[in-house]
Amino acid sequence: MESKKEVAAIENGTTIDHIPPKQLFKVAHLLELERIENSTVIIGNNFSSRKMGRKGMIKIDGRHFSESEISRIALVAPDAVLNRIEGYKVRHKYRVRDFLPDRISGLVRCNNPRCITNNEPMDTQFFVIDKEKCQLRCCYCERKIGQDDLIII
Amino acid sequence: MRPGCAIRLPLLPHFSQSLGQIIQQGSRINLLRLADDSASTAAFMREYWRINSAVLADKSGSTAARLCARGCAGCYTREEKNEKKESFCKERRGFAAGRRGGRFRQSRMVSYICGKVNMFDMENKSLVSIDQYGRDDLIRILDNAARFERNPNRCLLEGKIAATLFFEPSTRTRLSFETAVLRLGGRVIGFQDAATTSSSKGESLKDTIRMVSNYADLIVMRHYLEGAARYASEITEAPVINAGDGANQHPSQTLLDLYSIRKTQGGRLEDITIAVVGDLKYGRTVHSLVAGMSHFRPRFLFVSPDELRMPDEQKHFCDGLGISYEEQTDFTAEVINCCDIIYMTRVQRERFTDMEEYERVKNVYVLRSDMLSGCKPNLHILHPLPRVTEIAHSVDDCPQAYYFEQARNGLFTRQAIICEVLGINHLI
Numbered sequence: 001m002e003s004k005k006e007v008a009a010i011e012n013g014t015t016i017d018h019i020p021p022k023q024l025f026k027v028a029h030l031l032e033l034e035r036i037e038n039s040t041v042i043i044g045n046n047f048s049s050r051k052m053g054r055k056g057m058i059k060i061d062g063r064h065f066s067e068s069e070i071s072r073i074a075l076v077a078p079d080a081v082l083n084r085i086e087g088y089k090v091r092h093k094y095r096v097r098d099f100l101p102d103r104i105s106g107l108v109r110c111n112n113p114r115c116i117t118n119n120e121p122m123d124t125q126f127f128v129i130d131k132e133k134c135q136l137r138c139c140y141c142e143r144k145i146g147q148d149d150l151i152i153i
Numbered sequence: 154m155r156p157g158c159a160i161r162l163p164l165l166p167h168f169s170q171s172l173g174q175i176i177q178q179g180s181r182i183n184l185l186r187l188a189d190d191s192a193s194t195a196a197f198m199r200e201y202w203r204i205n206s207a208v209l210a211d212k213s214g215s216t217a218a219r220l221c222a223r224g225c226a227g228c229y230t231r232e233e234k235n236e237k238k239e240s241f242c243k244e245r246r247g248f249a250a251g252r253r254g255g256r257f258r259q260s261r262m263v264s265y266i267c268g269k270v271n272m273f274d275m276e277n278k279s280l281v282s283i284d285q286y287g288r289d290d291l292i293r294i295l296d297n298a299a300r301f302e303r304n305p306n307r308c309l310l311e312g313k314i315a316a317t318l319f320f321e322p323s324t325r326t327r328l329s330f331e332t333a334v335l336r337l338g339g340r341v342i343g344f345q346d347a348a349t350t351s352s353s354k355g356e357s358l359k360d361t362i363r364m365v366s367n368y369a370d371l372i373v374m375r376h377y378l379e380g381a382a383r384y385a386s387e388i389t390e391a392p393v394i395n396a397g398d399g400a401n402q403h404p405s406q407t408l409l410d411l412y413s414i415r416k417t418q419g420g421r422l423e424d425i426t427i428a429v430v431g432d433l434k435y436g437r438t439v440h441s442l443v444a445g446m447s448h449f450r451p452r453f454l455f456v457s458p459d460e461l462r463m464p465d466e467q468k469h470f471c472d473g474l475g476i477s478y479e480e481q482t483d484f485t486a487e488v489i490n491c492c493d494i495i496y497m498t499r500v501q502r503e504r505f506t507d508m509e510e511y512e513r514v515k516n517v518y519v520l521r522s523d524m525l526s527g528c529k530p531n532l533h534i535l536h537p538l539p540r541v542t543e544i545a546h547s548v549d550d551c552p553q554a555y556y557f558e559q560a561r562n563g564l565f566t567r568q569a570i571i572c573e574v575l576g577i578n579h580l581i
Contacts, residue, residue: 114399116380120358140380141401142282144466 007044013061015083016073016096021045023076024056026152030072031058031065039063052079067099072107074100075150078134100131108136109151115141124153278574279386279393283404283441288448290573295412297569297581298562305565309572309580310339316369317343318361319396320352320376325538325560326396326405330373333567342369359388366391371575374398392574400437400504406537407441409566413559414446414494417533422446428454428488430518431498431543433463435505438537439498443467443476453478454488458514461500484518490527495520497536497543497556515542522547535559 019027024045028034033041040061049055070082078097083090106123117124117140125139134147286294301307315334319327322345331341344350352361358381365372366389374385375396382395382402397403415422427446429439433455443453443463453471455463455478462480471478481488489495497520505511519542520534536544536556548554572578 112379114377114379116358116376116378116384116398119378120384122359122384138380140383141399142380 006047007042007057007059009088010040010042010059010061010085011088013039013059013063013085014065015060015085015090016058016077017055017081017083018049018052019056019058019077019080020052021054021056024058026076027056027073027080028058030076030152031069033058033060036060036063068101070094070096070099071101071104075104075108075134075147076152078147097131097134100128100134102128103139104128104136107153108145109153110138110141110143111145111149111151112138112141112143115143117141278576279382279395280404280570280574281383281386281393281395282402283407283445286404286445291408291411291445291448293578294408294566294569294573295415297572297578298408298412298565300581301565301568302562305336305568307336307568307581308338309577310334310337310575313339313370313575314368315339315341315343315371315373315571316365317341317345317396318365318372318374318376319343319345320347320374320381321397322346323375323396325563326375326403329560329563330394330396330405330567330571332564333571334371336564337568337571339371343373358384362389362393365389371571394570394574397437400435403437403441405563405567405570406438407445408570409559409563410438410442410496410535410537411445412562412566413533413535413555416562417555418493418531422449424450424452425494426452426454426492427494427496428456428492429463429496429498430456430484430520432461432500432504432514433457433498434461435501436498439463439496440467442496443471447471447474447476451476454492455480456482456484456488456518458482458517460510460514484520486524486527489524489532490529493529493531493533495532495534497534497540499536499539499541499543518543519545520548521545522551525551525553528553 016027024043028043033043040059042059043056044058045056046054047057064084065082073080074096078100080096082094082096084092084094104124104126106125108124108126110117110124110126112118115138116122117138126136126145127139129135129137129144134150136145136150137143138145315330317327317330327345331343334341347353350356350361352358358376358378362372362374362385370391371394372385372389372391373394373396374382376382376385376398379399379401382393382398386393395402395404397406411422414425414427418425425446427442429442433439434457446453447470453476457463457480459482463478468478497518500511500515500517502511502515522545525532525548532553533555534544534548534551534553536559538556538560540556544554544556549557569581572581
């Protein structure tokens with residue numbers, strides 16, 4: 001609530017709240033916010049939060065994200081909350097984690113140096129084996145990767 | 154029905170009836186195209202699990218449905234499906250209330266279904282990992298291998314060419330695959346040293362496989378990179394048999410191990426106690442053996458030094474299936490006397506980055522003939538070979554030594570695997 005006072009409200013669009021401060025710019029990059037030209041984009045970091053101490057927040061006016069776009073950020077900020085704003089009101093509230101797909105293609109690097117994906121010009125493929133812990137398994141070398149070891153391409 | 158042809162079936166309720174009739178007629182369905190409501194699909198895939206792969210073409214043609222196209226037999230039971238359905242509905246009420254309509258529901262349900270099945274190539278029947286075979290598949294292959302043992306010279310591959318691509322050195326695997334093809338009347342092309350091929354000039358694996366698939370009907374490949382076989386199976390129409398991909402999988406070895414176990418235990422695979430000794434950390438054969446035996450209620454004794462213990466992943470796998478196992482660091486007489494099979498493994502120098510660690514553990518277990526004095530009468534010693542020091546040469550003359558026969562069994566098992574991937578089982 002405190003943070004809302006610090007940032008202007010948007011009429012229609014998307015708010016992504018409760019982003020871990022360290023992941024904020026990664027989230028902005030994954031959503032390709034630098035390419036948005038005609039909408040207001042507000043990026044704020046280190047707001048005080050009762051839940052997480054400090055948090056980041058992104059507000060994009062006049063823009064809604066598709067399921068596949070949100071799924072891209074689910075790996076780096078699974079606990080973030082996405083609000084769909086219509087007429088200055090929160091119309092829908094989603095947990096980003098719930099958009100984590102069952103299979104992730106080309107977004108994460110396998111951390112096994114002997115995996116074929118690190119030695120051939122090809123896309124990586126991962127199964128999401130645990131959505132709560134954000135645990136992945138490489139479709140090729142079958143190496144498991146925890147959230148802390150994720151390397152986003 | 155013509156082998157390999159795709160069939161299109163009417164929508165429910167005639168669907169199950171028609172499918173049942175086709176299966177009763179003895180036709181084997183390799184590719185099933187479903188155009189039905191996906192909620193009922195899990196049940197069908199389960200019920201008619203003989204189907205190798207299914208294409209779920211929902212009306213919207215969503216991505217999830219196309220993903221599921223790569224799913225295969227062996228999905229949720231009815232209870233698991235209902236449980237998933239329930240959690241799915243809860244989740245949907247909670248977080249996706251704004252989205253309505255069949256398309257979303259259908260695609261999420263389909264992705265749940267395909268979440269559990271192993272993804273592997275849909276068009277061909279490549280053998281990449283032992284996990285893709287269920288209990289009945291394993292038994293079918295072993296039965297076929299027994300037929301080949303009775304009569305190994307069969308002209309089933311006349312006019313066919315197999316490519317054996319060995320990017321990493323191999324003796325037994327390559328020779329037995331090549332012998333298998335030759336005994337089946339086929340011909341062999343290939344290489345055994347990647348340094349003599351274009352890959353040494355920087356050619357990608359993709360290009361090599363694409364090129365070879367123009368010449369051969371079947372590819373047998375060993376590669377030093379993990380996941381190489383799966384990748385190869387995705388880029389070629391020709392079936393690919395994984396003859397080892399780094400430290401990852403070596404499914405044909407597992408099948409010949411199962412064949413040897415069954416043969417030495419009077420045709421039985423169930424309720425066998427297996428002591429797995431040596432390098433359990435890097436040994437791909439033991440990981441696959443655990444997966445392969447998991448269908449037959451085994452009991453494992455994992456004997457290894459602390460540095461080379463069985464990885465947690467395999468232990469969790471056993472826990473999940475209720476397979477009993479014990480971990481030991483001592484290779485004692487009690488271990489030897491209580492088991493039906495001793496599966497010895499070599500400590501593989503090539504998998505170590507720390508040579509000091511290798512020196513510390515390389516001779517930790519040595520099986521000698523005097524250690525077998527109190528063993529069970531049905532005990533047999535298996536080893537994937539090559540052996541270094543872990544089995545003393547004095548053991549070779551003991552009746553329990555079975556590792557050379559085990560290597561011989563590799564020929565028959567690989568003949569059966571070749572027929573399996575080429576879909577010519579009915580000719581055996």
